[in-house]
Amino acid sequence: MLRISKMTDYGVVLATHLAGLDGPRSVRALAGETGIPQPTAAKVLKALGAADLVVSTRGALGGYALARSAGAITIGEVITALEGPIAVTECTDDLSETACMHETNCGVRANWQKINEAVESALSHISLADMARSTLRLVTITSKPADRATHTPASASVPSDATGTP
């Protein structure tokens, strides 16, 4: 439903992988272990570093390590670091005068904020330590009300056939 960029996916993979290590590890090693191309991994790690989620040690024997304990870093932070703060296309420029004041528009736009908060909150309940567990217990947000088929996420179990098109 929501688009997750590949970079963000990489970021979560990398961060989770890092959660299982203690000492700093080089980008090369990290990339090799996760199957992510080195230059791209470097870019992601860099962004993660800018958000203070990982720390880097330079020079020989250097590398990346988590800035905090795996339990203290939420995937919400990771995603935010890579995806940037929500982009809900808030009332755009001059259009706001014509349409925004019109009627429901701005009210709806304001509520987008709430939606974002709800999502962010959900994401803030999952830590890297949780991700590292093979079977995440899942944050079970209250319940599951009206959903109408078409989205039946298979718990665990990797999709054997890749439907995606590269």
Added chain:
Amino acid sequence: MLRISKMTDYGVVLATHLAGLDGPRSVRALAGETGIPQPTAAKVLKALGAADLVVSTRGALGGYALARSAGAITIGEVITALEGPIAVTECTDDLSETACMHETNCGVRANWQKINEAVESALSHISLADMARSTLRLVTITSKPADRATHTPASASVPSDATGTP
């Protein structure tokens, strides 16, 4: 943190606007009232129709109307209809053999599913009727399961109070 496409934004605005009406309304009228360019609005409404969220009446005096009551349609459905099911770049092609089996990778990927569920669940708690209210009460994600020790998310819980009400 998560990218919301403009189309999705339009969809929510349109659907919410529709929630305040009873009879069918033409795309032209809808577009004019929401400030969304007609052709684009038509496209969005079309997608909403394909997801059975709105029904269309053809011919003169025709137009779009909600397929169900405003309280029975969640924004999760609207977003899913426009954004399509999550795109978490599931284990891509042959790479999966090398890296996926490697270690954390696939485990992490499986957990992405959980993340998605959490988000989807959060979004399923907000109906169009809720969106129509100027001040959405917010879905108050109760949740809060797995976290033991060393877990100190800056997130806290969902801010149930209306933060900003412009």
Added chain:
DNA sequence: AGATATCGGACCAATGCGGTCCTCTATGGG
């Protein structure tokens, strides 16, 4: 000093998204 490894840029290619248009079909009104 030299080797190693990150940092911080610039840089390019491609996918996809936002947006438009045109034709066809169905329905209601004159």
Added chain:
DNA sequence: CCCATAGAGGACCGCATTGGTCCGATATCT
């Protein structure tokens, strides 16, 4: 009965973002 209206359903294009690569500079360990 015929025409105007209004949606369906395509094809289509341009631009922006994203995914990915490369380079020089800096810092650290042997």
